[in-house]
Amino acid sequence: MNLWAAALGFVGAVLGSWGGQLIVTRREDRRWEREREREDLRWKREQVREELRLRQTEAQRLSEQRITNYGEIIVLLQKWDHALLICQKLSMGTESLEAFNSEQLYELERDGQALLGVLQTHGNEDVVSSALDAYFAFLDANERARAVIAKLSDPELNLEGMAKLSNSLILAIDAAESGMSQTIVDARKEVEALMKIDN
Template identity: 35%
Template structure:
């Protein structure tokens, strides 16, 4: 057997092994790129899902904060209105406001003003405007009461109810149509 035959076979074997390695490496490269593309898509989907969850969580947090701030302000302003009504009734009966009632009125007014401040941060413009108007009207009425003049608190109640309605709309808790539901119930009876 000539010497070149084993050398040619060895050379062909080496070329075959190297070519096989190249083909295998190329196939492995393609598989790796496909896996990488799948991972990129999966990570993009995960990132998008995480971002949506985070945005929803943030939205819920600020809704809860607004709810807490609005209800605290409404409670304070309602307490002040009730106390002003009692003071007005007392003045209408001819009595004067005692020191304890004056201090209570001033404390409630201070509480309402303190709770008004966060509305400027978390409330939209219409809520802030209505709250500002509430504070202004209540301050004028309180000033009249403290000067010894009786005040009608019915308009104040209207302002409080309007503010409550606006906050319910902002928070998305406003019932669609209460009168329609009541009518349906009464018709079905």
């Protein structure tokens, strides 16, 4: 019996040790599982926060880009208006031919094309639409201004033909100025809306 008691005591000790180890291991596994779940949840929350921060940063950058583009289009429209004013004065005979710079008109056209390309990517639909209308009206006025300038430099100046060209130029300039005014109004509205969003 002593031998059985010793064997039973040994088996009980081994099984108790093994059982205790099994219980500790399961408890440890559950604790690690809970900790891993908490870590996953924390990581997901951090990822959502970072994604939100990136979206806000991108939205702010886009908003700043739009405001910059709208400011640039307003400055360009003012340059267009000044160039068309010179053309109008030329056609009415109140400005000398030396004041006209056809290269400046080409440069303003190129600037308009470049800025409209950027604006079409980042701009508001209303602003883009009115800017395109203004651009095409400006191109039409430029074409008519060049015709007037060519006629002015013609030694056999026909006053009736010149009057018709001048009138068509004035109408084209009026259309361009109307389109430019609408673009400025639309751009300013959009800038005000973007400023409200940023604040």
